[in-house]
Amino acid sequence: MTKVLIIGAGHAGGTAAALLRQYGHEGPIVLAGEEPAPPYQRPPLSKAWLKGEADLEALLLRPENFYAEHGIELRLGATATAVDAAAKAVTFADGTVETYDALILATGSAARKLNLPGADRPDLLELRTLADAEKLKAALEPGRRLAVVGGGYVGLEAAASARALGAEAVVIERMDRVLARVASETLSDFFTRYHRDHGVEVLTSAEVTEFEASGVRLADGRLIEADAVLVGVGAAACEQLAASAGLTCENGVVVDETARTSDTAIWAIGDVTWRPIPMHGGLRHRLESVPNALEQAKQAAAAITGRPAPAPEVPWFWSDQYDVKLQIAGLPLQAERQVLRGDPAAAAFAVFHLAGDLIVCVEAVNAPAEFMAGRQMIGRGTPVDAERLANPAVTMKAVAAG
Template sequence: MSEAVGHVVIVGAGHAGGTAAALLRQYGYPGPITLLGEEPIPPYQRPPLSKAWLKGEANAEDLALKPLEFYADHDIDFRANTTAERLERAAKKVVLSDGSELTYDSLILATGARAIALPIAGADLDGVLFLRTAADAETLKARVGPGKRLAVVGGGYIGLEVAASGRALGAEVVVLEREPRLLARVACEALSDFFKGYHEVKGVAFELGCSVTAFEGEGGKIAGVRLADGRVIPCDAVVVGVGAQPNDEIARDAGLECARGVVVDLEGRTSDPAVFAIGDVAHRPLPLYDRMFRLESVPNALEQAKQAASAIAGRPAPAGEVPWFWSDQYDLKLQIAGLPFDADRILLRGDPASAKFAVFHLKGDQVQAVEAVNAPPEFMMGKQLIGRRQPVNVDKLADPAVSMKEVAA
């Protein structure tokens, strides 16, 4: 059934690792499976941390991918609070932080990514926070509320989601972004302008084109953020959201090929045939765009979990998928399909003033990516157009009176 039924060790119990373990059993893999997680709780959904969890609308049990008993019921040895320190490929062995060792026949690295810290004075003050884990979200939730001042360093999607949740909890919020516009690295200017205006109506303040030079404190606690122009932005807590870097050290130290993450093929297999890497840590092929890239998204984690589990279980490879992402802010649902590589024009469909519109990134008459705000048909049909590499009638696409079904026909 499988290429070699043996012990599968999964390092990392996030969305990718947890899903891979469950899929192996779903695909009928009969061998032993060990799932190692650094956190004290079983695998859970991370996107709600900046939204439902922060607003007190969900807890660990609500967000769990599977109930804790699932792992024992399916003969998956889930080990919480467990870190892999070293990989010895020749011996097919993982050395754990407590000194114990695990041998494997197939290894899946699902170690994810970590928030980038700012190398500035005061970075170790109490109240300088990140948002990657449930523990991070719980700490932030305890510090945000009416009368509190929250500073967010970084105007990307996580920063804006935190800002929206902070406002929902009654805090004063200011977003500090070094680029001249929000979402500069991940979205077009029309989307940046829309989200800035929407957040401002909700009471969020912005400082754009600013450089953070230090965090200032009183009694060991954060009290303000110092900018390069000398101003100090007062705050009771600060969330740093300036990006993430892959946790690929264990792979690099073991001699696996890495390039902005662990390099893998379409099965999630690394330069060592017995080792796979999936999720945020993987630098993977994107056949639709004829390039390699590292994606940070739940859909990518799920897709790669399917790829690796299928390869290990000896199943046919799953069909390739169009990369997609989403962000929830206030009553807005942003859905993004594809990536705007090589796009040579941008087409706006709908009116941003209505908070229901889509931005299409085109390469000639092909859709490379779509950013859809409260516009599910544009997202769904746009995703199909991207996947099929189907030329589109640009005039019809630009006309909201023409249905997306007709555009995609």
Template sequence: MTDLGAHVVILGAGHAGGTAAALLRQYGHTGKITLVGEEPIPPYQRPPLSKAWLKGEADADALALKPLEFYADNGIDFLAGVRGVKLARSPKELTLSDGRVLNYDILILATGARALKLPVPGADLSGLLELRTAADAEALKAAVGPGKRLAVVGGGYIGLEVAASGRALGAEVVVIEREPRLLARVACEALSTFFRTYHEKNGVTFELGASVTGFVGENGQVTGVTLADGRTVPCDAAVIGVGATPNDEIAADAGLDTARGVVVNLEARTSDPAIFAIGDVAHRPMPIYDRMFRMESVPNALEQAKQAACAITGRPAPAGEVPWQWSDQYDLKLQIAGYAFDVDEVLLRGDPASGKFAVFHLKGDQIQSVEAINSPPEFMMGKQLIGNRKPVSKAKLADPTVSMKEVVA
């Protein structure tokens, strides 16, 4: 029987951790809840950091998951500005960076991921930025503006969102990508070409197939990015967006199973029954694709927060969800459902020149993933088809004059 009076400690106050704390109370947990966050502010939405925050359209209060008083009002002890440094599974103790030791009955690891660093000369210069936190976004906002030159290292979704926001703020923007095309690891070539063309129309320039070998500066401040071909790209600031790695060290040191993240089951439970892991740090099952995978997305954080909260409070497990994510750039909304695992055919629906189209990734006659630009029906119906694994007519799917409802039927 689940102990609704157990002390639950949540390490990590991002979207996953903050949601888990709120859901535990919503689901009837009466025991003590301690939420530990490394940042000085309560849990907030992170996707707008590269968009609304940079453009001055949102601040910490607007993006907060819950008002600060929510935590005290609901008996959630929120500890800000501290991190976990050591986990002792017996006798269930978590040591914090300020020396405090928390005893827990149940522990939820929601430690997220951190930006990868470039191990090159000049990587310690001022003006080299990343975008994971509100403080990062504030530093970037102060660094860009009319007349400023911004270099973005990494042509993934975050890099492109930063580029779009930088242009909106009047900065000159150059995106430097090691691969020969944008989004090479996460999107098909049609989508890469579309985004490159759209960004170029908005004044962004690109250096593709370009490896960064270092950074140069004056008086400790970055002034340029050096490339493998010997050129230097001048800049006043540079954003490094070359991926992230999970913050799973505290779990690994405590002997929990890890594999590019903390290994969990469909309850978000780790190899220790008293410990859960959720969000960006979790290496989780994906039943649709019959594999394990680590996902970095808000929908995944919310789903796993539900899984853990249900398991802890004894509620039935939530229904499995199709993974999805989104990216906003200029007036474009990209919505992605599923992952392009084991794909043997890529099908284009609509005309990219219209700014409204979708790319479907299929395995046989089943949809594995859909990437939809300004096309909500294709996204929503595609997501449904990924979840129910129904075969589709490729001829109907490729014909934009056939409604997605007919495709599903």
């Protein structure tokens, strides 16, 4: 019987293992991950976990006994070091070797490192794993000050959690606005104001030059004093195993619409992939999101079990900060203009990115109707009247109906 080996026991790998059984795979499944915990959800680490609103049981994708009950061998604390594609075998750090008939790489991504003096300090924090979150949680006490280097979503969520716990927070971003790489200027301006209104100091166009014992040194000579420093400047695909197998890599492991790599016996899913986006003409992108992990887990499990390929999905993302729920659908890769619907000052609005008369992306702040309708219209390729779209008096149902 076909043996499936999954390297990476995160959201993508854990879901793929469960789906293989759900789709009728009867052969052996081995799920191997570096962390000591069974597959768990990562998004709550910067929110509910930091604030003490969730425990490990709440984070687990499935109860730990699920894997044994479904014949899934769970190898925790197991680090894969090399893939021999010709022999169809994976070597682990402890010297053991696992063979496979089908291999799924779900190795995810790792926090980017800054090449700066003091960047190797052991007290610097990052936020990718449960262990990272525990260290950060211990540092967020009332009266303490957290410096966040990087104004991306994880950094902003951590700053919001710090404020909720009574700690001070300062966000340091080298670009001229937060979220500069991933959001519209309207959204950046909104979150900057919102964080400042909640007592967060937001510094933009501020370049870090050194990490010191008492804080962060900037290029203009200022020392930003802090009791703890969190570095969140993006993530890089963990493609080393794929490279060892001779797979094609380009800002991640290159895969097709079925999540298959350049080796027909190997699939890759989740944050590690450089994948085509059918809704955007097949343009390739690396998506770091739970929906992407779930979609590609379905693709790989379907391909391995011989089921029809699942329908392509519109990429989507979310972020929770304070009482704000941000939901994004699509990617603004081909956008030519933006349409604002609602009022940012009221913390209820949406920014639609249009290419011609088609919506390619929607950023919705406390606007679930706009998010849902926008996501559906992106998926269907529904033309839109920009004037009606901008008018909140016209319901999204009416906008979608033309």
